[in-house]
Amino acid sequence: MKYSGQVLYSLSGVAVLFSALSCSGKKEKSAKPYNIVYIMTDDHTAQMMSCYDTRYINTPNLDRIAADGVRFTNSFVANSLSGPSRACMITGKHSHANGFTDNTTCVFDSSQQTMPKLLRKAGYQTALVGKWHLESLPSGFDYWEILPGQGDYYNPDFIRMNNDTVQRRGYVTNLITDIGINWLENERDETKPFAIFLHHKAVHRDWLPEIKNLSLYEDKIFPLPDNFFDDYNGRLAAAAQEMSIAEDMDIIYDLKMLAVGKESRLKSVYEQIIGRMTPEERKAWDHFYDPIIQDFYSRKLSGKELAEWKFQRYMRDYMKVVKSLDDNVGRILDYLDKKGLLENTLIVYTSDQGFYMGEHGWFDKRFMYEESMRTPLIMRLPKDFDKKGDIPQLVQNIDYAPTFLDLAGVPVPEDMQGIS
Known part of the structure; x- marks a missing residue:
């Protein structure tokens, strides 16, 4: 779905970012290519981020991204299932076009065109850490280390590029951040721009918190959604x-x-x-x-x-898992700031879909109401963009790939169905 009325502007001949980043936000283009840090969680719904909804939880580090950048208020996924959603994001195509339509019967064709492959071809170093969940092994990355399937919260296994599997001791959200920061600090080529994809297991069912956070939120009583005892009248x-x-x-x-x-x-x-x-x-x-x-x-x-x-x-368990997630977003922001990378880097935070937090009496995401299709999307923009605040235009996760390519000055293939 492509919304009408888009207005693109040029920085040194490169049309960049979303149409909502209008000419008034334009500055002189950086002499360096922009880096990309893409943080994606699993089943983290917008109402459980305080930059979207203050009823439940405080997420100060996620709020830092929104406060210093932009918050999309009409962000949706093209397919509200984990694997299909990830395939849409990485290809810029709907499920029928990228071939990964279902978690249980499909294997992602890793030989097909993807956004990381195109970035890499254009001179970017690319890395993927965490949840892949596309059945095949990743391709198009200089470095990857992924969780098998859904992965585990405690002392998880990771599959590495040489195809061996190792168990790492610790909590999965911390470990994914550790591996990502280690790649940024010790393994990347600092002469090249980078795009790193940090794909967290959190906040996926069954919401197992970091041990140190077990007792958090135990005194908090959550209001029931108005339709918690929905009788589904007319919607059997x-x-x-x-x-x-x-x-x-x-x-x-x-x-x-x-x-x-x-x-x-x-x-x-x-x-x-x-x-x-x-x-x-x-x-x-x-x-x-x-x-x-x-x-x-x-x-x-x-x-x-x-x-x-x-x-x-x-609700308490879900919040405890979000707490560790928010802490680790803060670690990434602090690292980039300390290393002088913050101002030349696009930082994106989103989830592979929304989630029900008791609405209609539900959890999960397997019914096409808005709670499962609407997803959080916040971005901290490079210093060349003055734009801050809310962006109301409709966007989907098939738009991420062409946007990142556009920002990098890479031509967007005509067969991508999303737009920058």
Whole structure:
């Protein structure tokens, strides 16, 4: 979908950035090519960022990007599923054109044209760290290190370029940032511009927080969305989706209520996940959760009371995972500032889709209401752009590839369906 009325302006003959960055924001073009730092999370919805919504959480580092740059208020994904969304972003094409239409049946054709390949061909160094989730191995990157599949929150495995798999000790959000900063500091060619793609596992289900953040937000009570107890009147197909907090949110896998003699559909998966913890981590985990588990089963909740209890635990866990994410965005910003890279770098923060935080009684993203299609998008622009504030024009994630190419002075291929 291409919105009408676009106005592009030229910096030394290169049309750059979105149409909303009008001529009034133009300065003299930098003598150096612009760097690109692209930070993408999984299932991080705009209402859980305080630069978009102040009801729930404070995200000071994400807010730094918005305050120093631009916030898109009508940003959408072309396909609200993790793998297909990532394929749309990297190719600038809709799912039917890039061939990756579904998480379960497709393998991304890595031989096809992608934005990182075109940047690399134009002289950029490119790196990818974190969640790939396209089944095939990455191509078009000078460096990559990716999580297998969804990856793990604790002591995760990483697949490296020589195709071996190593386990790294630590929390996945910190590790992805560590690897990215190490590449920037020690492995890149400083004579070349760079584009680094930091793809986080966070804030994906089942919302496992960093151990040090376990006790955060426990005293916070969240207001229920107005339509939390939606009866789906006239929308019966919606009621059939397996996204209900009341019915489908697993009491053990999602809400961590593991106890002797208690069963759930996803119990064995949860046990494998927490089995990756070190003994010290597991001790801290059990110390925190044991009293909550005991209290929960003693109350014998049901019906609306159980649904509301689930909602509160879900929101707290989600926020704890966002806290580590926001801290690591701050680490990246501070590193770029310390190294004098901040003013010549486009910094982008977004998510692969939106997410339901209790709206319609749901979690997840598998129904095409606005909460799942609308995604956060904030950018800190290079010093040559004066533009700050909100950008209301409709954009999609198929627009990222042509925008980055345009900024780099690389011709945008005609078969890309997004626009700069």
